[in-house]
Amino acid sequence: MTRPRFTNKIVLFLVASAVALLATYLFWSLTPEVKTLLEHRMGARPSPSADTIITVVKLFLIGILAYLFVRALNSLFFALAFSLKRIDTPTLIRNIFTIIVFTILFLVAFTFLFPDVNLGALFTTSAIFGVILGLALQDTLGNFFAGISLQADRPFQVGDVITVGAQRHTGVVEEISWRAIKIRTFQNHIVLIANSNAAREPIEVCPRDNLNARLVFFNTLYTDSPAKTIHVVREAVREADNVSDKVTPIVRIKNLGDNGVDYEVKYWLIDYAKYNDTDALVRQRIWYAFRRAGLNFAFPTRTLHIERRHGSEMRDGDGGAITERLSAVDIFAPLSADETTMLAQAAVRHVFAPGETVIRAGDPGSSMFVVHKGRVSVQVNENGRPRTVATLNEGDFFGEMALFTGEPRTANVLALEETEVLEIGHAAMKRVFDTNPDLVESLSFVMSERREGLASQADSTATSSDSSAGILSAIKRFFGI
Numbered sequence: 432m433t434r435p436r437f438t439n440k441i442v443l444f445l446v447a448s449a450v451a452l453l454a455t456y457l458f459w460s461l462t463p464e465v466k467t468l469l470e471h472r473m474g475a476r477p478s479p480s481a482d483t484i485i486t487v488v489k490l491f492l493i494g495i496l497a498y499l500f501v502r503a504l505n506s507l508f509f510a511l512a513f514s515l516k517r518i519d520t521p522t523l524i525r526n527i528f529t530i531i532v533f534t535i536l537f538l539v540a541f542t543f544l545f546p547d548v549n550l551g552a553l554f555t556t557s558a559i560f561g562v563i564l565g566l567a568l569q570d571t572l573g574n575f576f577a578g579i580s581l582q583a584d585r586p587f588q589v590g591d592v593i594t595v596g597a598q599r600h601t602g603v604v605e606e607i608s609w610r611a612i613k614i615r616t617f618q619n620h621i622v623l624i625a626n627s628n629a630a631r632e633p634i635e636v637c638p639r640d641n642l643n644a645r646l647v648f649f650n651t652l653y654t655d656s657p658a659k660t661i662h663v664v665r666e667a668v669r670e671a672d673n674v675s676d677k678v679t680p681i682v683r684i685k686n687l688g689d690n691g692v693d694y695e696v697k698y699w700l701i702d703y704a705k706y707n708d709t710d711a712l713v714r715q716r717i718w719y720a721f722r723r724a725g726l727n728f729a730f731p732t733r734t735l736h737i738e739r740r741h742g743s744e745m746r747d748g749d750g751g752a753i754t755e756r757l758s759a760v761d762i763f764a765p766l767s768a769d770e771t772t773m774l775a776q777a778a779v780r781h782v783f784a785p786g787e788t789v790i791r792a793g794d795p796g797s798s799m800f801v802v803h804k805g806r807v808s809v810q811v812n813e814n815g816r817p818r819t820v821a822t823l824n825e826g827d828f829f830g831e832m833a834l835f836t837g838e839p840r841t842a843n844v845l846a847l848e849e850t851e852v853l854e855i856g857h858a859a860m861k862r863v864f865d866t867n868p869d870l871v872e873s874l875s876f877v878m879s880e881r882r883e884g885l886a887s888q889a890d891s892t893a894t895s896s897d898s899s900a901g902i903l904s905a906i907k908r909f910f911g912i
C-alpha cells in the first residue's frame with residue numbers, strides 16, 4: 432500500500448517541477464513582451480512600476496523552484512543518508528532543514544532580484560512588522576520550540592505508547608512534527624496533540640524497547656486455596672502470546688473482598704501496543720485454567736447465619752462438637768446424654784483474641800464458661816500486680832463461683848491464645864441441678880479448692896471442708912434447691 436503512494440508522490444513531484452521550470456523559462460524569455468503589455472495597460476504613471484511587478488513574479492517563480500529543490504534535497508539527504516544508518520529521521524528535523532535551506536535560497540534570490548532593498552534594515556527597523564509577526568506566530572512558535580525541546584529531550588519516540596493530554600489520550604506515537612504529536616489510538620483514530628500542550632501536561636510513556644507491565648484482576652470463592660490459585664494462574668498466564676518470558680508473572684491477593692478473594696496478575700508484555708488483546712487473552716486463559724483446576728470465580732455472595740432462639744438463650748448449630756466437649760467436662764460426668772445435649776443447646780460460643788479479657792474481677796456474673804478451644808489464665812491483683820492463680824485448658828471450666836453464689840467475679844480470666852469458650856447461663860444450670868442434686872456437691876468441692884488458691888498464704892485459715900460446706904449451702908440457697 433505504501434509503494435504506489437510513494438510512486439505517486441514522485442510522479443506528482445516531477446510533474447510539478449517540470450511545470451514550474453517551464454513557467455519560469457517562458458516568463459524569463461517573454462519578459463520584454465510582458466513589460467510592454469503591462470506599460471500599455473497601466474498608462475503613463477504606473478505605480479508600482481511594470482519592472483517591480485515583473486521582479487515580484489520572478490521572485491515568486493524562483494520561490495516555487497527553490498521549494499521544490501529543497502524538498503528534493505531533503506528527501507535525498509534524509510532518505511539516503513539516514514537509511515544507511517538505519518534510524519528514523521524525526522519529521523521535525525526534516526522540517527527545520529527545509530525551512531532553513533528554503534529561507535537562505537529565498538533571501539539570496541531576493542537580494543539578487545532587489546539589489547537596492549536593504550533586508551537587514553527592513554527586519555530590524557520595522558517594529559510593527561515584529562509585533563504582527565510575534566502575535567500571529569505566537570502559537571506556532573510555541574509549538575515549534577516545544578517540538579524542539581521534545582526532540583532534544585527525547586522522552587518518547589515513534590512507536591512508543593503514550594498517554595497524554597487532559598483527555599488522557601492513549602495510543603502509539605506515529606510522528607512528532609514541528610506543530611504536534613500524532614498518535615494512533617487503539618480505536619485506530621488519529622489524535623494530534625499540539626506540542627505546546629504536550630509540554631505542559633504529564634505524559635505517561637511506555638517505551639517500545641522497555642518491559643512494560645500490566646495488571647489484570649480476577650477473584651475466587653473463599654473456599655478456593657490461594658496457593659493453588661496463584662500457581663494455576665501464574666502457569667496459565669506465562670504461556671499466553673505476547674507475555675514476556677523474561678519476567679515470571681506475579682499473582683497476588685489484592686483484597687479480601689465482599690464476594691470473594693480478589694487477586695491481581697502482573698505480567699510483562701513483549702509488545703506493549705497490543706495490551707488490550709493480551710489482557711483479553713490473559714483473562715481467557717485464567718477462565719480455562721480455572722475450569723481445569725476446579726477453581727471458581729466469585730459471584731456476589733452473602734453468608735447467611737440462621738439463629739434459632741429459645742427464650743433468651745441462643746443455641747449453637749454445631750451441637751455435636753459442643754455436646755462432646757461438655758460430656759468430657761468432669762463435673763458434668765454424672766449427667767445423662769439428654770441433659771448434656773440440653774446443656775449444649777443452651778451454650779453460646781464466643782471467640783477471644785490472645786490477651787483479651789473474658790471475665791473481669793468484681794463484675795457481676797450469671798453464667799459459667801467451658802474452654803472449648805485454646806487456653807485461659809486466671810489472675811488476681813495483688814499489690815497492684817497480677818498473680819496467675821491457674822491456667823485452664825480445653826475441657827476446664829470457670830466463672831462458676833459468681834454463677835452459683837451470686838457474688839461478683841473473684842478473678843480476671845484472660846485468653847492466652849485464640850480461645851473459644853462455651854457460655855452456660857443460670858437457667859440451663861438450674862434445670863440440670865433440679866434433676867442432679869449431687870452435682871451441687873461436687874461443684875462446691877471444686878469451688879472451695881479454688882477459693883483456697885485465690886486467697887494469699889497469709890489469710891487462708893479456713894479448712895477446705897469448712898469452706899466447701901459453706902459454699903454448698905450458698906449454692907442451695909441461691910438456686911432454691
Ligand code: CMP
Nearest residue numbers: 821829830831832833840841842881884
Ligand atoms: P468467678 O468468680 O465467677 O470468676 C472468676 C473465675 O476464676 C472464678 O469464678 C473461677 O471459675 C475461676 N477461678 C478462681 N480461682 C481459681 C483457681 N484457684 N483455680 C482455677 N480457677 C479459678
